[in-house]
Amino acid sequence: MTQTMTKAAELPQDLAKIVADPRSYADWDRLHQSLAVIRKDHPFARAELDGYNPFWVASRYDDIQTVARSNNVFLSGLGSLEDNATLDFAKKAGIGQMFRSIVAMNEPDHMKYRLLTQAWFQPKNLKPLEDGIRAIARRHVERLAAAGGECDFVSEVAVHYPLLVVMSILGVPEEDEPMMLRLTQQYFGNNDDDLNRTREKPTPEQAAAMLREVIAEANGYFQKISDDRRRHPTGDLVSVVANSVIDGEPISDLDAMGYYITAAFAGHDTTSSSTAGGIWALCEHPEQLAKAKADPSLIPALVEESIRWTTPIHQFVRMAAADHEVRGQTVRKGDWVVLCFPSGNRDEDVFEDPFSFRLDRPSNRHIAFGYGAHMCLGMHLARMEMRIFFEELLPRLDSIELAGEPRRTVTNFVGGPKSVPIRYRLV
Numbered sequence: 324m325t326q327t328m329t330k331a332a333e334l335p336q337d338l339a340k341i342v343a344d345p346r347s348y349a350d351w352d353r354l355h356q357s358l359a360v361i362r363k364d365h366p367f368a369r370a371e372l373d374g375y376n377p378f379w380v381a382s383r384y385d386d387i388q389t390v391a392r393s394n395n396v397f398l399s400g401l402g403s404l405e406d407n408a409t410l411d412f413a414k415k416a417g418i419g420q421m422f423r424s425i426v427a428m429n430e431p432d433h434m435k436y437r438l439l440t441q442a443w444f445q446p447k448n449l450k451p452l453e454d455g456i457r458a459i460a461r462r463h464v465e466r467l468a469a470a471g472g473e474c475d476f477v478s479e480v481a482v483h484y485p486l487l488v489v490m491s492i493l494g495v496p497e498e499d500e501p502m503m504l505r506l507t508q509q510y511f512g513n514n515d516d517d518l519n520r521t522r523e524k525p526t527p528e529q530a531a532a533m534l535r536e537v538i539a540e541a542n543g544y545f546q547k548i549s550d551d552r553r554r555h556p557t558g559d560l561v562s563v564v565a566n567s568v569i570d571g572e573p574i575s576d577l578d579a580m581g582y583y584i585t586a587a588f589a590g591h592d593t594t595s596s597s598t599a600g601g602i603w604a605l606c607e608h609p610e611q612l613a614k615a616k617a618d619p620s621l622i623p624a625l626v627e628e629s630i631r632w633t634t635p636i637h638q639f640v641r642m643a644a645a646d647h648e649v650r651g652q653t654v655r656k657g658d659w660v661v662l663c664f665p666s667g668n669r670d671e672d673v674f675e676d677p678f679s680f681r682l683d684r685p686s687n688r689h690i691a692f693g694y695g696a697h698m699c700l701g702m703h704l705a706r707m708e709m710r711i712f713f714e715e716l717l718p719r720l721d722s723i724e725l726a727g728e729p730r731r732t733v734t735n736f737v738g739g740p741k742s743v744p745i746r747y748r749l750v
C-alpha cells in the first residue's frame with residue numbers, strides 16, 4: 324500500500340527551526356547532529372513554522388536529486404528560507420524588479436539564458452585562463468609568506484583570491500576589489516552582524532533596504548562596464564553576456580546585470596568558503612595534509628573533499644507548481660521544499676564514514692554544486708582555481724595548525740568559515 328493519501332510526515336518544530344535559523348549554520352557540529360536526526364527519523368517531512376510558508380526538508384541525497392531533477396514541478400525563484408515578513412518587505416522594496424538571476428529562472432527562459440555562457444564555462448574554454456589564475460594564486464601564497472607565520476586565512480587569502488579570479492574572468496579592473504568585496508559580503512552576510520551594513524541584527528525592513536542598496540550599487544557599477552563591452556567587446560564574460568541575443572533581441576540591461584551579479588557573487592563566496600574550509604580541515608587532519616604533500620595527484624581529491632566538507636551553499640528552496648509525490652509523500656501545490664545540501668553531503672547511505680575528512684574516497688559524488696538543470700555553471704572554474712591554489716601552496720607548506728577558534732558566518736544561504744586563524748611555516 325502506498326502512503327500517498329496518508330497524513331504528511333511532520334518535521335518537529337525544534338528541528339524545523341534549526342533548518343530555518345541562519346544562526347544554526349554558525350554552529351556547524353550542532354547543525355550536523357540535528358541533520359543526522361532529520362535524515363534518520365524524518366527524511367522527507369513537512370514543517371509548519373510560525374511566520375513561514377509550509378516547507379518540506381529534503382535531507383537525504385536521493386531526495387535532493389529527485390526534487391532538483393523535477394525542475395518543471397519544483398520551481399526555482401526563492402533563495403534560502405525566509406519568513407513571510409522578510410519576503411513581504413523584499414516584495415514591497417521591489418527587489419525582483421531590480422535583479423533577475425538565472426538561478427531564479429524557470430523553463431523555458433532558464434535554459435535560454437544558461438546556454439549563453441554554458442560553453443564559456445567548460446574546461447576547454449577555461450584552460451587558457453590557467454596561467455593568469457596561477458599568477459593570482461602565487462601572489463596569495465606570497466601574501467601568506469609576508470604575513471610572517473600567523474594570520475587569519477580568511478581575511479588574508481580566502482576572500483581575496485576567488486574574488487580576483489572572478490573579477491578577471493568578468494573583465495573588471497583589479498583596483499575595484501575592495502568595493503566588490505564589500506558588496507558580496509553585504510549581499511550574502513545580511514544576517515551576520517559582522518558583515519551587514521548596520522552591524523546589528525537587521526529588522527526585515529532594514530534587510531530589504533540593505534539588499535536594495537547593495538543591488539543598486541552593483542547594478543550601477545556593472546552598467547558602465549557592460550556599456551563599454553558593447554562598444555568594445557573582448558573575450559571576457561561581460562562581453563559574452565552584454566552582446567548576447569535572446570529570442571532575436573539584444574539581452575536586456577536587467578538580465579545582463581543579473582548575470583554579472585550572479586557570477587560575481589555566486590562565484591566568490593562559495594569558492595572562498597570552500598578554500599578556507601579545506602585549510603581548516605587540513606589543520607585538523609595533518610595526516611591528510613601529509614598525504615597530499617607526498618602525492619600531488621591527490622590535490623583534485625583534496626579539492627572535492629574540501630567542497631563536500633564545507634558545502635558553502637546551505638540551501639535552495641523550490642516551490643511546488645502542482646501536487647507531486649516524493650518518498651511516498653504528497654507535496655501540495657504551493658508548498659516549499661528545502662534542498663538541504665549539507666545534509667545530503669553527510670548522507671550515510673552515499674558516503675562511507677561521512678563525518679571524516681579523507682582524500683581516499685573512491686568516488687566523491689558530493690552534491691555541493693547542486694543537481695539537474697540548475698547545477699552550478701561555474702563548477703569547473705571553482706575546481707580549477709582551488710586546485711591551482713593548493714598546487715602552489717602545498718610544496719611550500721612545511722607546517723600548519725590552528726592558532727585560535729575558527730568562526731562561521733551566520734547564514735542559512737551562502738557562507739562558511741568567516742575566520743580561520745592559522746600558524747604556519749612556509750619554505
Ligand code: HEM
Pocket residue numbers: 391399425426427437489585586587589590591593594597630634635636639691692693694696697698699700701702704705
Ligand atoms: C565551490 C564553489 C561553488 C559551489 C559550491 C557552487 C554551488 C552552486 C549550487 C549548489 C548551484 C545550484 C543552484 C540551484 O540549484 O538552484 C549553483 C549554481 C550556479 N553557480 Fe555555483 N557554486 C560554486 C562556484 C561558482 C562559480 C566560481 C561560479 C561562476 C563564476 C558559479 C556560478 C553559478 C551560476 C551562474 C549558477 C546558476 C546556474 C543555473 O541556475 O542554471 N558558481 N552553484
